[in-house]
Amino acid sequence: MTAIDTVAIVGAGLLGQGWAIVFARAGKTVRIFDARDDAEAQIRPQIVAALAEMQAAGLCDAPDDWLAQMSFAKTLGDAVGAADYVQESTFERIDVKREISAAISAVLPEHAICGSSTSGFPGSAFLDHCDNRARMLVMHPVNPPHLVPIVEIVPTPWTDPAVPVRARALMEEVGQSPVSLDREIPGFVLNRLQGALLDEAFALLAEGYASAEDIDRTVRDGLGLRWAFMGPFETIDLNAPKGLADYAERLGPMFAGFAEQRQADRDWRPEAVARADAERREALPETGLADRRNWRDAMLMAILRAKQQG
Incomplete structure (x- = not known):
């Protein structure tokens, strides 16, 4: 080579x-x-x-x-x-x-x-x-x-x-x-995973279950903390006494029920997009996006530093 x-x-x-x-x-x-x-x-x-x-x-x-x-x-x-x-x-x-x-x-x-x-x-x-x-x-x-x-x-x-x-x-x-990847698929792996999460996030917002901020908070202060250093398979592997197969046996039926519900039309509805955008612009005016991106990069660097030291 x-x-x-x-x-x-x-x-x-x-x-x-x-x-x-x-x-x-x-x-x-x-x-x-x-x-x-x-x-x-x-x-x-x-x-x-x-x-x-x-x-x-x-x-x-x-x-x-x-x-x-x-x-x-x-x-x-x-x-x-x-x-x-x-x-x-x-x-x-x-x-x-x-x-x-x-x-x-x-x-x-x-x-x-x-x-x-x-x-x-x-x-x-x-x-x-x-x-x-x-x-x-x-x-x-x-x-x-x-x-x-x-x-x-x-x-x-x-x-x-x-x-x-x-x-x-x-x-x-x-x-x-x-x-x-062994072969092509639209969106590859990362954006397909991100897309699935966004689909559910927009649906929860459109159907009135939670605000955009609280949905963000669920990921930021919940799922995202673990996902910063382990993926979804390792996460569930550690969340049942006997590992991943045990988790699937215990909670698989519940998640199957979620999947059945998602068979309904759950596109990114314009009203949900507008509502999420309005919430974000209230929290962060468009003029503040550049500074917030700089803050994001600083946070990424802090996480990288912590992972290197860990």
Whole structure:
């Protein structure tokens, strides 16, 4: 398996910047390409600020060293042509993904592989026309990837079987937490799980059982505390005297009843969306969203620090 020493970042919005930090902190040479005018002048200060926040949180002891691993390429070919791995993180739109994927494929070195950041588009929707599509696949992170380590690895029907294996090894090497899917499914794993929870949350709100704040509180101060360090299967495994099968025997019928109730039409009803949005805007005006996102990232860093020490 060819070593991956040089990584190209294609598209350097917030997601691409996070990816650059992920690879730089692992000692990789990172080449960043973004099509915006004066890209480096816009992007470098944002990366510097993110590294300073990580340093303040105790998650980065050498921000200058990490920054030194990064450079900016003037053209796509300059970034990709010397890369062992390419992380594409351009705008989340199929036509944009198709165009940039074809351009990457045209200059992708023979030994290199390419992962695309996408929240739910299957790779087969935008990689089918690429000459090097066998070495291209979906690598779905959570934003920001330098603070939330999960990465979903999703092959297309024509992905070379060795490529997801190599991609997983890379993610483990750089400190991410990879999840490998055997085949494509809309939304992958993370967003399907999140979608199921959101479906139930909107239904409970629409049917008048609880407020948006109290539903949030149930997750934030209940489920989420455990989910920060264990998943749903381990959670129930520890919640019955004899483990998971015992839990399923004891409580399975109750949950089956919930599932039967959910067969009704429980879409995200417009009135529920409007009510939830109104509650959120009362609690947090739109002008406060940016500051609250910064608070979120600070909380993520505190959790990461605690998990590292635990």
